[in-house]
Each structure stands twice: as C-alpha cells, then as structure tokens.
Amino acid sequence: MKTIVVAGGCFWGVEAYMSQIGGIFETKVGYANGKKNNPSYDEVCVGNTGHAEACLITYDEMKVTLEKILNKFWGIIDPTVTNRQGNDIGNQYRSGIYYKDEKDLDIILKTKKETQSRFDKPIVTEVQPLHCFYNAEDYHQKYLQKNPGGYCHINLDN
Template identity: 60%
Template sequence: MKEIILAGGCFWGVEEYISRINGVEDTRVGYANGTRKNPTYEEVCTGTTGHAEACIVKYNEEIISLEELLDKFWKVIDPTALNRQGPDVGHQYRTGIYYIDDSDLNIIQKSLEEEQKKHSRAIVTEVEPLTCFYDAEEYHQNYLKKNPGGYCHIDLDSF
C-alpha cells in the first residue's frame, strides 16, 4: 500500500469522494502539517494551529497510480483558491498534497504543472512533505457515510 495525504477543504467531502475511487483501500481524516500537538477540531477551527483538514489515503498502486489519484483530486478542488474551498473559509481549508515518500515528489510536481495549464491564476495548493498528522475525532471519521445528506462542499452525485 502507498499513502498520500490530501487536503481539499472540509475533510468530510474529500474523504467520501476519495473513498469511492477504485484502488483506494482506506482513508482517515485528521489535521496535517500544523504546529500544535494533538489539536482538537475546535482548536483547528480557530486558525491558530497551522493545521489543514486533511485525509490520509492508502491506495493500491497496482490498481490506481498516484498520477490517476491526483487527476481525480484536482477535479474536486479549486487549486487557485487560497484558504478556502466552496463556502468554507480559513487556513484549515487550504488545499495541499503532503507526501511521505520522497519518490512521489516528482510525480506530484508533474501533476501540478499539468493542472496549472488549465488555470489562468496561479495554483496555491501546497506541496510539502508530511511533518505531522493527528487523527480527527471519531465522529469526523467517515462522517458522510454515518450522516447521509450531511454537509458537503463537493457535489458527490456528479462523480
């Protein structure tokens, strides 16, 4: 299994969308690349922890490549929007691709370069190594599976 961490606004929708992709074996939401250890959701929402709402994605690269996974990720975010996705605004809603395996960086950069060709504004999606990840509270895990019809900034019916 390979792992990548994707941040695309509210983690509920990102997790639900990504979990539906063939080859994705597991997902978990949490808080990535901030400064506070073991933050709570309430602390992250203050914008003072530096964390992004994010989703760890475990995928089988024999079924889906990182390139294909990133192509699908780009479809559900606005990579030119700084600190916001849909109606959600704040530093924790920034977009990001956080990698664990240094060998993934070249693939990520090529994907970003291809995506940039589709936009007139600069892409602001962070591409950084993962420095930390803390699991979100249990009620956030698989939130939209537990709460069908719950809030989501991604139109899941269009995919």
Template identity: 60%
Template structure:
C-alpha cells in the same frame, strides 16, 4: 504496492467520502496535518491559529490506482487556485495540499501540478510539502458523510457518483 498520501481538499468530510469511493483506495482517515500544535482538537483547528489543514490520509494500491490518476481525480473536486477556501468553507484549515511521505512521489506530483497550471490563468494554490505531522480527527468526523448522508459538503453528489466509476 500499497502506498500512503495525505491530501487536503477543503472540508475533510467530502474529501474522505470522495476518495473512499475510488477503486484502488484501500482506506481513508481524516485528521489534521502539518500544523504547529500537538494533538489538536477540531475546535482548536477551527478557532485558534494551529496551522493545521483538514486532511485525508489515503492508503491506496498503486498497481490499481497510480498516483497520477489519484491526483487527476483530486483536481476535479477542488478549485486549485483558491487560497484557504473550498466551497463555503473558509480559513487556513481549508487550504488545499498534497503532503507526501515518500520523496519519490515528488517526481509525480510536480509534473502533475505543472500540467494542471496550464489550464488556469491564476496561480495554483495547492501546497506541496513533506508530511511533518498527522493527527487523527475525532471519531465523529471519521466517515462523517456515511453517518450523516445529508451533511454539508462542497463536493457534489455527481462527483461521488463519478468516483465510483473512476
């Protein structure tokens, strides 16, 4: 069955590239989630207090890629204890988060985070909330690293390579 989940992993360029390479992911799109303004621009998200997170919309086939596996792969490319920061990017828009549209996904998300927490001494900082709003990012952000292969990314090439084999 095809499902959709929204994941914030810091800068959305790398998150989109990473998730798009995983077998079972049908499509990805970058945008801004769960903020306080309508139709924000990148400039507004970066410089104003809009509350939006840079987020990747992931459509996937859960018969090929169960949510449990997708979340495990997500945890491999973030620092789940970092607050509002991933790699060199810092600010509320770079927070980590899992935004669901299907309440049943919580039955998978919560135990997954509990298991993840056992691996760390610091608290897990991944925000888990129902998706309230998602606004597509500007076109130049879509598939950014495909268009700009040498663009900045906090997710390393080895992670992209392993995503292809996940």
C-alpha cells in the same frame, strides 16, 4: 501499500470522494502539517494551530496510480484560491498535497503542472513533505456515510 495526504476544504467531502476510487484501501480524516501536537477540531477551527483539514489515503499502487488519485483530487478543488474551498473559509481549509515518499514529488509536480494549464490564475495548493498527521475525532470519520444529508462542497458524483 502507499500513503498520500490531500487537503481540499472540509475533510468530510474529500474523504467521501476519495473513498469511492478503486484501489484506495483506506481513508482517514485528520489534521496535517500544523504546529500543535494532537489538536482537537475546535482548536483547528480557531485557526492558530496551522493544521489543514486533510484526508490520509492508503492505496494499493498495483490497483491505482498516484497520478490517477491526484488527477481526481485536482478535479474536486479550486487550486487557485487561498485558505478556502466552497463555503469553507480559513487557514484550515487550504488545499495541499503532503507526501511521505520523496519519490512521489515528481508525480505531484507533473500533475500540478498539467492542472495549471487549465487555469489563468496560479495554483496556490501547497506541496510539502508530510510533517505530521493526527486523526480527527471519531465522529468525523466517514461522516458523510453516517450523515448522508451532511454538508459537502464537493460533487460526489464526479
């Protein structure tokens, strides 16, 4: 099993979308690459912890490739906007790809370059090593499964 962390606005929609992809074993929402240990949702929302709302994806690379996962990810975000996705505005809603395995960087950059060809504006999505990931509170996990009418800026039927 391998892991990758992606951020694309509110983590509820990213998690719900990614969990539908075959070969993805598990998804968890949480807070990535900030400066405070174990932040709460309220602290992250204030915007001074530096964390992005993110989704940790554990996948079976024998069943789904990182390239496929990332191509799906690029298709549900606007990678050209800073600190925003849909109606969600703030530093915690920035887009990002955070990797644990240095070998994944070539694939990430390849998909980013391919995606850039579809946009006139430059892609601002962060690509960084994963420094930290803290699970979000239980009520955020599988939120849209538990609350089917909940807010989501992502078309889950893509």
